[in-house]
Amino acid sequence: MAGAFGYQAKTSKVGDKVGELDFLPTVRAIEENGVIAASGTSCRHQVGSKTNKNARHPIQLVRDALVIK
Numbered sequence: 001m002a003g004a005f006g007y008q009a010k011t012s013k014v015g016d017k018v019g020e021l022d023f024l025p026t027v028r029a030i031e032e033n034g035v036i037a038a039s040g041t042s043c044r045h046q047v048g049s050k051t052n053k054n055a056r057h058p059i060q061l062v063r064d065a066l067v068i069k
Helices: 003-007 012-021 023-028 041-051 058-066
Strands: none
Touching (some): 003 012, 003 041, 012 023, 023 041
């Protein structure tokens, strides 16, 4: 995956293989209400497109934790 590396035509297959070694299977195994944090825009997009899970920016998670409910 590795951010933009995973989007380039000549390297996307390598990025997919690296992601499937451990990261993507681990993300897929996260429960429905689990939290996935990723600071990079392309990282969040690839998590979504390859796992159907929603990764959020860490600052969004901090903001939401500080909001009085």
